[in-house]
Amino acid sequence: MATATASVAGGRPARVRRPASRHSLTKGPALGLGVLMVWFSLLVLIPLAAVIATAGEDGWGVFKDALTNEQTLNALKLTVFSSIGVTALNIVMGTIIAWVLVRDRFPGKALLDLVIDIPFAMPTIVAGLVLLSLYGPESPLGIEVNNTRKAVFLALAFVTVPFVVRTVQPVLEEMETDVEDAAASLGASRATTFRRVILPTLTPAIFAGATLSFARAISEYGSLVLLSGNLPNRTEVASVRVYSAIEGGNQQSAAAVATILLLVALVAIIVFDVIQRRLARRG
Amino acid sequence: MASTQSNVVGAGSPALKWLLRIVVVGYLFMLIAWPSLYVVRRAFEGGVSAFLDVLSDPGVTHALQLSVKIAVVATLINLLFGVGMSLLLVRYEFPGKRALSALIDLPLAVSPIVVGLALILVYNGRYGWFGPTLEDNGIQIVFSFPGMVMATTFVALPLIIREVVPVLEDMGDEQEQAANSLGANGWQTFWRVTLPGIKWAIVYGVVLTFARSLGEFGAVKVVAGNVSGETTTAPVLVQQKYQNFEQQTAYAVAFILVAFAVVSLIIVALLRPKDHKPARATATAAIQEKI
Numbered sequence: 386m387a388t389a390t391a392s393v394a395g396g397r398p399a400r401v402r403r404p405a406s407r408h409s410l411t412k413g414p415a416l417g418l419g420v421l422m423v424w425f426s427l428l429v430l431i432p433l434a435a436v437i438a439t440a441g442e443d444g445w446g447v448f449k450d451a452l453t454n455e456q457t458l459n460a461l462k463l464t465v466f467s468s469i470g471v472t473a474l475n476i477v478m479g480t481i482i483a484w485v486l487v488r489d490r491f492p493g494k495a496l497l498d499l500v501i502d503i504p505f506a507m508p509t510i511v512a513g514l515v516l517l518s519l520y521g522p523e524s525p526l527g528i529e530v531n532n533t534r535k536a537v538f539l540a541l542a543f544v545t546v547p548f549v550v551r552t553v554q555p556v557l558e559e560m561e562t563d564v565e566d567a568a569a570s571l572g573a574s575r576a577t578t579f580r581r582v583i584l585p586t587l588t589p590a591i592f593a594g595a596t597l598s599f600a601r602a603i604s605e606y607g608s609l610v611l612l613s614g615n616l617p618n619r620t621e622v623a624s625v626r627v628y629s630a631i632e633g634g635n636q637q638s639a640a641a642v643a644t645i646l647l648l649v650a651l652v653a654i655i656v657f658d659v660i661q662r663r664l665a666r667r668g
Numbered sequence: 669m670a671s672t673q674s675n676v677v678g679a680g681s682p683a684l685k686w687l688l689r690i691v692v693v694g695y696l697f698m699l700i701a702w703p704s705l706y707v708v709r710r711a712f713e714g715g716v717s718a719f720l721d722v723l724s725d726p727g728v729t730h731a732l733q734l735s736v737k738i739a740v741v742a743t744l745i746n747l748l749f750g751v752g753m754s755l756l757l758v759r760y761e762f763p764g765k766r767a768l769s770a771l772i773d774l775p776l777a778v779s780p781i782v783v784g785l786a787l788i789l790v791y792n793g794r795y796g797w798f799g800p801t802l803e804d805n806g807i808q809i810v811f812s813f814p815g816m817v818m819a820t821t822f823v824a825l826p827l828i829i830r831e832v833v834p835v836l837e838d839m840g841d842e843q844e845q846a847a848n849s850l851g852a853n854g855w856q857t858f859w860r861v862t863l864p865g866i867k868w869a870i871v872y873g874v875v876l877t878f879a880r881s882l883g884e885f886g887a888v889k890v891v892a893g894n895v896s897g898e899t900t901t902a903p904v905l906v907q908q909k910y911q912n913f914e915q916q917t918a919y920a921v922a923f924i925l926v927a928f929a930v931v932s933l934i935i936v937a938l939l940r941p942k943d944h945k946p947a948r949a950t951a952t953a954a955i956q957e958k959i
Contacts (some may be wrong), residue, residue, distance in 0.1 A: 409761050413854060418756050421749060428822055429775060432786030435797055439789055478695055485692045489685060497693065499933055500701050506876075506929035507704070508883025509780075510903045511922045514910060518710050518919070519703040543699055575681070597776070604779030607885040607903070611910055624781045624886070631785055631890055640789065643782040650777050 437647075440640035451641040456617050457626050461642075463537065464623040465649060468602035471541040475598045476591055479549025486550070487557040501551075504544050509607025512543055517612050532614030537622060540608040545601050549594030556590040585665065592661035599657070600650045704926060711923035714916055722920040727897055728905065732924070735902040738813070738888070739881035742820040746877050750828030751870065755862070757829075758836040759844075775825045783822050784890020791815060811893045816901070819887035824880045828873030835869040836862075872936055879932040883925060 410418065440447055451457050486498060504512060516539055521531045530536045560583070568578045606624035613620040623646055630639035712719055722728060756762075757769055775783070790796050792810045793803040802809060809815040843865075847857045885903040892899035900908065902921055910918035 408759060414756060414760055417752055418760075418762065421752050421756070424749060425753075425772075428818060429825065430771070431797070432783075432790045432822075433774070433778070435789040436782060436786045478692075481688060482692050482696070485688050489689060491689060495937075497696060499930075499937055500696050502933050502936075503700050503704060503929065506879045506883075506933050508885055508903045508906075508925050508929070510885040510906050511707075511883065511925045511929075514906060514918060514922045515703040515707050515926070518706045525706075539699075543703075546696075546700065600777040604777065604782070606779060606781050610885075610907060624779045627779070627781045627785060628886075628890065631781075631788070636785070636789060636795070639785050643779070643785055646779060646782065654777075 433647075436640045436643050439637055440644040442637065447637055447641040448645070451638055451645065456621070457623075457638075457642060459618045460621045460623050460626045461645065461649075463534065463621070464603050464646075467534070467537050467541055467622075468599050471538060471545055471602050472595050472599045474542060475545055475549045476595050479546070479594055479598075480553055480587065480591055482550045483553035483557055486554060501547050504546050509544065509605070510610060512608040513540060513611040516540060516543060516608070521612070531612055532616060532620060534620055536612045536614070537609060537620055540612050541602045541605055544605055544608050545598040548598040548601065549591060552590045552594035552597070553587055556587055560586055588664050589661055592657050592664075596654055596657040599653045603646060603649055603653075704930075707919060707922055707926055710915075710919040713919075718916060719920050719923075722917045723924075725917070727900070728917065728921060730897065731900050731902045731905040731921070734900070735882055738816050738820050738901065739878050741817045742824060742881045743874060743878045745817070745821050746824055746828055747870070747874060749825070750873060750877075751832060751866075754829050754832040754836055754866075755858075758833055759841060772829055773826050775822055780819075780823055780884065780886030781890060783887040784819055787815060787819055787822070787887075787891055791818075810891055811899065813899075815891040816888050816899065819891040820881045820884045823884055823887050824877045827877045827880060828870065831869040831873035831876070832866050835866050839865045868939060871939060875932050875936050875939075879929055882928060 408414075452461075482501065486494065486501075507515070516536075517531060519526065520528050520536070520539060522529060530539055564582055565578050568582050569575075573581065604624060605622070606628065609615070609620075609622055609625065613622070615621045615625050623642060627639045627642045627646070630636070630642065753772065757765065778786075788796065788810050790798055791802065792799045793808060794800065796810070799810065807814070809818065839862075843861050844857050847861045852860065883903055884901075885907075888901055889904055892901070892904070902925060906918050906921050906925070909915070909921065
């Protein structure tokens with residue numbers, strides 16, 4: 386979860402400027418920490434541990450059942466592949482959007498800045514309904530994607546728009562254009578400058594955003610409920626499988642799929658981190 | 669103005685500039701802006717009176733009130749937790765701090781459905797780890813208000829901390845130390861020195877938390893179960909109404925939620941420049957100079 390930690394600190398390296406003094410805990414703050422930790426454990430840590438414990442209660446059997454169940458397997462595949470696709474789209478579009486927001490100036494840009502945050506603030510079920518109104522059965526455009534795999538992709542693309550944009554934007558803002566000028570004056574073409582000077586600087590931010598975007602995409606539920614139709618083996622995603630298992634009273638298999646999802650998120654965080662390091666080294 | 673001296677990407681080639689503009693505006697318009705605006709049209713299809721009729725439906729008012737109540741309580745809890753935790757993480761040193769700061773972001777990577785599942789596995793009155801004991805003592809969490817508040821608090825947990833921590837780090841603690849050396853006690857230092865410094869970060873975090881809480885769907889749905897209309901929140905009502913072919917009602921409630929989301933964003937946009945404008949303005953100015 387290295388990326389997650391970094392983003393708590395606002396995307397900057399955690400130990401750049403160590404404040405003059407950090408106090409060790411005295412009685413008052415120690416008590417405060419204790420109270421907050423009890424609440425955090427009761428709310429987050431113990432419940433998440435319960436998911437993993439429930440899934441693992443009878444050994445690997447439950448996981449095997451989950452992974453050999455065709456419907457679950459299809460749901461997991463759809464979730465992972467759509468999320469990879471959407472994340473790739475966000476890497477490209479998010480970087481371009483951030484670029485235009487920082488480097489270009491045109492009337493209405495502030496409005497554009499606002500629009501990007503709408504998916505963050507909009508309730509997920511409403512996001513689904515909103516997309517359904519334009520791309521659903523009564524589409525004024527004649528584009529009907531509801532109950533297809535395209536709908537899954539559309540919904541995931543909608544809810545993940547802000548991630549890459551919002552991580553790349555601040556880095557681009559702080560970037561000095563002098564270096565680019567220097568590269569240009571040394572005869573680098575615009576494309577070369579972009580590839581050799583700008584892109585390497587942006588890579589960590591792009592991948593931090595991509596990681597968040599992927600994690601969000603594999604766990605999405607609300608926006609898909611109305612839009613995708615949840616057709617078994619076709620448009621049903623992993624979260625929906627978990628929900629149906631809960632509804633059916635099969636907590637253990639729900640926990641198994643949930644644990645697999647948590648694992649996928651963890652693996653993704655590690656993979657993105659590795660790719661980013663490789664790219665940074667080459668740049 | 670149009671000096672060709674600078675080769676800064678994006679400052680040159682008008683063709684590329686226009687291409688990027690059109691791609692970005694087109695993408696965001698088709699994906700976000702148009703659909704969001706279209707909901708307004710659907711909500712008011714039957715005229716304003718039909719819209720108002722929907723809002724006077726007791727089921728709808730109950731769901732909206734319930735959502736607001738849950739969001740208020742969840743936001744207050746996260747406000748206390750968030751500010752306290754941020755201060756501890758930034759100003760104090762203790763074992764396991766890095767791990768804790770990673771764990772705090774965990775709710776962002778967990779599916780809302782898994783959040784709901786996690787809570788019922790622990791707090792369900794029949795089979796949960798703590799549920800039966802709590803129920804014996806007259807405390808019901810799952811299928812009632814406390815559980816819905818917990819689910820909402822869970823999903824919105826990191827938002828305030830993510831806003832406050834960077835501001836606290838930037839601020840440093842020189843002023844706090846000065847206050848201390850002048851004889852201020854812990855509370856005085858917090859109220860007079862620390863709090864004014866992180867005020868806007870807190871406000872921003874609170875608006876985000878409230879907006880997120882009001883719209884939480886998956887986690888609340890799992891924890892609330894199918895217990896009649898008593899535990900139906902506004903987002904859950906949107907789903908029910910749409911699936912019961914009461915689309916007018918679904919769109920009307922959705923419109924209220926969208927309107928609220930957009931208003932929160934505008935509030936935040938108006939508040940935020942106070943902290944960030946200088947940096948952004950100088951960056952833009954620098955680029956302009958070059959053009």
